Amino acid sequence: MESPATDGQTEPGVATWKVELFVSVLLLLFGALIAWKSWELGAGWRDDGPGAGYFPFYIGLLLCLASAVITVRTFMTGARDDRVFASHAQLRQVLTVLVPSLLFVVLAQFLGLYVASFLFIAAFMVWVGHYRWVRSLLVSLGVAVVAFLMFEVWFKVPLFKGTLDPLRFLGF
Numbered sequence: 001m002e003s004p005a006t007d008g009q010t011e012p013g014v015a016t017w018k019v020e021l022f023v024s025v026l027l028l029l030f031g032a033l034i035a036w037k038s039w040e041l042g043a044g045w046r047d048d049g050p051g052a053g054y055f056p057f058y059i060g061l062l063l064c065l066a067s068a069v070i071t072v073r074t075f076m077t078g079a080r081d082d083r084v085f086a087s088h089a090q091l092r093q094v095l096t097v098l099v100p101s102l103l104f105v106v107l108a109q110f111l112g113l114y115v116a117s118f119l120f121i122a123a124f125m126v127w128v129g130h131y132r133w134v135r136s137l138l139v140s141l142g143v144a145v146v147a148f149l150m151f152e153v154w155f156k157v158p159l160f161k162g163t164l165d166p167l168r169f170l171g172f
Contacts, residue, residue: 012084013087015084016083016084017080017082018085021071024074027066028068031064031087036078107119107120109162109163110162111164112145113147113160113162113164114147116162117144120140121136121141121144122137148167
């Protein structure tokens with residue numbers, strides 16, 4: 001979608017109404033998931049008071065209702081907001097941070113927070129910061145070691161080690 005930029009030139013980007021529609025549908029699905037899982041947990045009223053899923057169920061329903069209203073309004077109104085929400089260059093900057101962050105979350109599930117943080121910091125320093133590999137590896141290793149010592153050794157608060165637990169040889 002193209003829209004006039006403030007300087008009179010056309011700036012390619014994503015229209016605001018498309019972003020509103022995408023986010024409202026995403027929140028509608030998220031609200032439905034919350035309501036469904038809360039119902040499974042027990043969203044009714046019990047002898048001793050509300051079930052564990054009572055309040056989350058209604059929060060999920062409210063989220064669904066609000067999202068449905070925005071979705072229907074976006075489809076039904078003839079006056080759509082065609083202004084550019086974000087240019088392609090701006091979206092590229094957001095994705096530069098979002099994609100590695102999502103990859104970090106996935107890696108953390110398998111490798112744990114310490115190893116995933118080490119990889120995330122090193123890759124981010126090289127890819128976005130344009131640092132050399134040696135400096136990136138040293139800094140990320142330093143951060144991971146300090147975090148490990150701080151949480152595991154000094155505070156005695158174990159952080160998630162991942163399903164593969166690559167650091168089990170350390171005995172923590």
